[in-house]
Amino acid sequence: MADMNRGNRPLSPHLQVYRPQITSVTSIFTRITGNALIVGTLLIVWWFLAAAKGPEAYARADWVLTSWLGDAVMFASLWALWYHTLAGIRHLIWDSVHGLELATAERLGLAVIAGSGILTVLTAIIV
Numbered sequence: 001m002a003d004m005n006r007g008n009r010p011l012s013p014h015l016q017v018y019r020p021q022i023t024s025v026t027s028i029f030t031r032i033t034g035n036a037l038i039v040g041t042l043l044i045v046w047w048f049l050a051a052a053k054g055p056e057a058y059a060r061a062d063w064v065l066t067s068w069l070g071d072a073v074m075f076a077s078l079w080a081l082w083y084h085t086l087a088g089i090r091h092l093i094w095d096s097v098h099g100l101e102l103a104t105a106e107r108l109g110l111a112v113i114a115g116s117g118i119l120t121v122l123t124a125i126i127v
Contacts, residue, residue: 022109030087033080040077043070078123083116 043065050061064070090108093099099108 022106026087026090026109026112030084033084033087036080037077037084040073040080043073043077075120075124079116079120082119082123083112086112086115086119 047058047061047065050057065074090099090112093108094105099105
C-alpha cells in the first residue's frame, strides 16, 4: 500500500541542512574546472586559427588574449588545468583503494587545493 504521509516529510537532506565537506567541494570544483577548461581551449584554438587565417584575424585574437581580461582567463585556465590534473591523480589514488579513510581523503583534498595554487603561481612565474 502507498505511504500516505509522503508529502509531510522531506525526501532527502537539502542544501540548508547539509554541511559541505572538503571531499564534496573538491568534487564539485573538479567538474567545474573540467568544463571551464573548454573555454580556455576554445580561446587557444581561436588564436591558432586566427594565426592561420591572416594578420588581421591574428591581431584581433592576439589583442583579446593579451588584454587584461584575456590574461585573467588564461591564468584561471592555468589554475583549472593544475586543479583538474591533481584531482585526477587523487581519483587514481582512490581507484587503487588507497587514501579512502576520512582523514586521508580530507588531506588529499587540501593537497589538491594548495598544490594547484602553488603550481599555478610557479608556472606563471616560470613561463
